[in-house]
Amino acid sequence: MTNELSRRSLFQAAGGITLLSLVPEAFGESSQPRPSGSAPLPVFSALPYLQPGPHGSRLVEGEESIVVAWQTDATPARYELTYGPAGTENVATISTTPRGKEGRRFTEFRLNYVATLEGLSLDTRYRYRLSMDAKPFAEGWFTTRKGRGKKVRFVAFGDNSYGSMSDRAIAYHAYKARPDFVMNVGDTVYYEGRDGEFGRYFFPVYNATEAEPRIGAPLMRSVPVYTVLGNHDVESHSGGLRGADFDKYSDALGYFTNFNLPMNGPATPCPVPLSGEAKRLDEFKNAAQDRHPRMANYSFDYGDGHFLCLDSNVYVDPTDPALQQWIEEDLRTATAPWKFVVLHHAPFNIGIEHGDEQHMRALSPLFESLGIDMVLSGHEHNYQRTRPLRFSPTDLTGAKAVGKGTRLVPGRFTVDRNFDGVRNTKPDGIVYLTTGAGGHDLYNLEMNDRPESWKREWDGNVEYTAVMKTDRHSLTVFEMDARRLELRQIDEWGREIDRVVFAK
Numbered sequence: 001m002t003n004e005l006s007r008r009s010l011f012q013a014a015g016g017i018t019l020l021s022l023v024p025e026a027f028g029e030s031s032q033p034r035p036s037g038s039a040p041l042p043v044f045s046a047l048p049y050l051q052p053g054p055h056g057s058r059l060v061e062g063e064e065s066i067v068v069a070w071q072t073d074a075t076p077a078r079y080e081l082t083y084g085p086a087g088t089e090n091v092a093t094i095s096t097t098p099r100g101k102e103g104r105r106f107t108e109f110r111l112n113y114v115a116t117l118e119g120l121s122l123d124t125r126y127r128y129r130l131s132m133d134a135k136p137f138a139e140g141w142f143t144t145r146k147g148r149g150k151k152v153r154f155v156a157f158g159d160n161s162y163g164s165m166s167d168r169a170i171a172y173h174a175y176k177a178r179p180d181f182v183m184n185v186g187d188t189v190y191y192e193g194r195d196g197e198f199g200r201y202f203f204p205v206y207n208a209t210e211a212e213p214r215i216g217a218p219l220m221r222s223v224p225v226y227t228v229l230g231n232h233d234v235e236s237h238s239g240g241l242r243g244a245d246f247d248k249y250s251d252a253l254g255y256f257t258n259f260n261l262p263m264n265g266p267a268t269p270c271p272v273p274l275s276g277e278a279k280r281l282d283e284f285k286n287a288a289q290d291r292h293p294r295m296a297n298y299s300f301d302y303g304d305g306h307f308l309c310l311d312s313n314v315y316v317d318p319t320d321p322a323l324q325q326w327i328e329e330d331l332r333t334a335t336a337p338w339k340f341v342v343l344h345h346a347p348f349n350i351g352i353e354h355g356d357e358q359h360m361r362a363l364s365p366l367f368e369s370l371g372i373d374m375v376l377s378g379h380e381h382n383y384q385r386t387r388p389l390r391f392s393p394t395d396l397t398g399a400k401a402v403g404k405g406t407r408l409v410p411g412r413f414t415v416d417r418n419f420d421g422v423r424n425t426k427p428d429g430i431v432y433l434t435t436g437a438g439g440h441d442l443y444n445l446e447m448n449d450r451p452e453s454w455k456r457e458w459d460g461n462v463e464y465t466a467v468m469k470t471d472r473h474s475l476t477v478f479e480m481d482a483r484r485l486e487l488r489q490i491d492e493w494g495r496e497i498d499r500v501v502f503a504k
């Protein structure tokens with residue numbers, strides 16, 4: 001078996017794309033000189049990757065969608081994407097949007113392609129074939145979302161694309177877990193969430209051509225990646241309120257131009273503040289289209305889980321009535337046995353770095369009344385799992401203090417100290433998980449496995465933390481069916497460092 005064949009075998013086993021050898025020069029890698037006068041070929045800044053697409057937040061047979069996206073430099077080409085059980089039955093509609101034309105360098109200009117495949121069945125494997133200038137150059141496959149009653153595996157991690165070796169190891173172990181999808185908890189790309197940073201730190205690692213701990217893995221071409229807005233996904237400075245300044249970074253807010261997530265969120269509450277010259281703002285809005293600002297908040301079902309994904313940045317007021325109304329409507333109509341909230345700023349964490357950014361805990365009573373089981377977060381660059389807890393705020397002044405770095409929300413805690421996830425698997429309260437050890441430098445090494453240090457005066461020294469691992473990068477692997485949820489925390493060397501089971 002040749003190396004090329006064995007690489008194809010790996011992709012076929014795991015799902016994803018195979019780059020056909022018919023036109024290797026499509027990637028700008030040919031050693032053969034091209035004939036003079038022939039048209040230049042595009043250089044790919046992102047090879048084809050999967051996204052959940054705008055539709056289908058609820059699981060409806062025949063209404064599934066998936067997006068196959070890719071990005072090139074400004075060199076145009078004609079693309080066709082066919083798909084179906086055999087790969088050629090249907091032709092997808094492809095949209096093209098320019099990005100970076102108003103940038104300061106010509107190399108920032110790229111073309112973003114999105115093929116939206118709609119009307120698909122649940123839990124079904126499809127093949128697709130992508131041609132460029134009438135020559136097939138990539139073929140792949142994906143599996144649509146699983147419906148109720150199917151066992152689902154997903155991975156969660158955040159605070160990741162930083163350019164470190166640990167990013168790559170976490171990507172590798174995420175891929176090795178064979179997940180159905182990835183749930184990133186924000187700070188997806190450092191430091192400013194710019195398109196150029198996606199090109200340097202994100203796509204080469206999470207959409208790598210090979211699976212190897214020092215390289216990354218072909219994760220994004222195998223399964224959809226969901227994510228939420230972290231501070232570094234929007235961060236440039238605009239007066240006192242952090243938002244996106246397009247005069248400073250014309251390629252800011254890559255979240256809205258690189259991802260294609262469900263579009264069932266509210267349009268207006270607490271949008272990302274934008275500033276900059278009109279031509280740069282227009283260029284961004286044209287590339288993002290209706291994804292901005294709507295895609296900042298959304299929800300989706302997968303198997304027996306419902307996931308509510310929220311923007312938690314400094315400009316967000318969690319007491320905003322319109323935001324709370326949408327959250328309530330979404331969770332009230334969610335019928336999945338397990339309900340998760342995903343937001344970047346951990347509402348309960350005892351880290352030194354970000355423990356005072358507590359504004360999102362203002363939503364805890366709403367989450368408790370609407371049956372949330374777990375809140376997944378990052379921001380703190382380590383792993384923390386709380387005991388199941390209930391929380392009643394006594395002063396919401398800090399929650400409303402939009403734009404402030406410290407937003408303390410005091411209140412009364414009720415902590416379930418009986419749940420251990422082994423013998424007692426029925427929690428009384430919500431478990432708050434911080435899984436922000438996805439690649440960036442770790443915080444609070446001195447607190448690793450030292451429970452005596454896991455309390456804060458501003459939280460009345462309540463001992464709500466069950467586990468804290470700060471000495472290594474890690475990711476969370478979930479196995480879920482209607483009655484049982486297993487959580488395993490895996491470190492960057494593939495070792496299990498926490499395991500707990502929840503039962504319905």
Ligand SMILES: [Fe+2]
Nearest residue numbers: 187230231379
């Ligand atoms: Fe963060």
